[in-house]
Amino acid sequence: MREQLSVLEKRGNTNCFSEANFNHLLVTMKDRTYPEGTHLYWEGDVSDKLYYMKRGRAQITKSTDEGKELIMYMYQSGDMIGQADPFFGSKHSFSAEVLEDSEIGVLEHKDLEMLICQHCDFAIDFMKWMGIHHRLTQTKFRDLMLYGKPGALCSTLIRLSNSYGEPHGDHVIIHKKITHTDLSNMIGATRESVNRMLSDLRKKDAIEYDNGMIVIKDLNMLQGICHCELCPNEICRI
Template identity: 45%
Template structure:
């Protein structure tokens, strides 16, 4: 398996992880090539893996009882996502669909737990990573709950401009994540 490119930027949800942590994660992941339209997991599957996008795009969705699909998140190169059941029998509460042909690093829960037990500094970084993702999710829910759809849209656009915006002459544009 090839090593991860350790170049990171603020667009990736792993931007704050150290080279040591990313290298440790690389050492325990296996590579999987996944075709566009495929699913990494479905709602209700056992949550026992994390996924690192080496190349590609994945969308996280939730379907309603009447068949509507809501996009909860979009992930791309350098992003890490998934849930771990640890000591509970947790199932995924959403689907993860590959949007274009992708190369995904898969990290098994049992392998990650060994590293977290053995290397405290990696465990602390991992805890910070999970806290970051939790804060992002809470912000989205807060905006929708307290500011309605229009307020949530405005907040999302502001957050995207702050995170992914680039000045193009006198205007701002958004880079595709």
């Protein structure tokens, strides 16, 4: 019981499920451990499972024709990963890589379909989860396409602060070491252009670094550059 409560306390993008429906998920899924560097699935694999992060972190990536890897999403404890597609049997559009040793609950689509058939309120909660997933994708593409690389970078910094940030007075420290290469892969830019844009933000006193961690000093400036629409945190996340 204590283990189940600890899982309930760390829910991420599954907050849309009621406690009863979330318990249905926990009982149905099968626990697996995945070492760092392994893949939950590859782009093109049949989408027949969902994955719940009980412990650890994972990232969703997309490979371009030139071999560059774009980081689409980053997930942590409490998040559910998988193709948000009601038409079971589709193929994954992205790859999912485990970033650290992780404990993950695996939910087969056939078991998910059974839950949806047996519990109509569960079906409604699952539709809410799908809606959050789609809105997250839409807002990310909006940031990448409408306001250039500076807007995409500022949006990414805001999303990182919502996912990993900790307030310190008027500043927010992002307690994850994010390299310039990581940032370039998140916004589809070169590492050199990310270096240049970060230097500009430091000169404007919008950000700084503290022991390798990014510190956001002027959130309003970042929001202005990316034309922030003040989405809720479950949408505005990395």
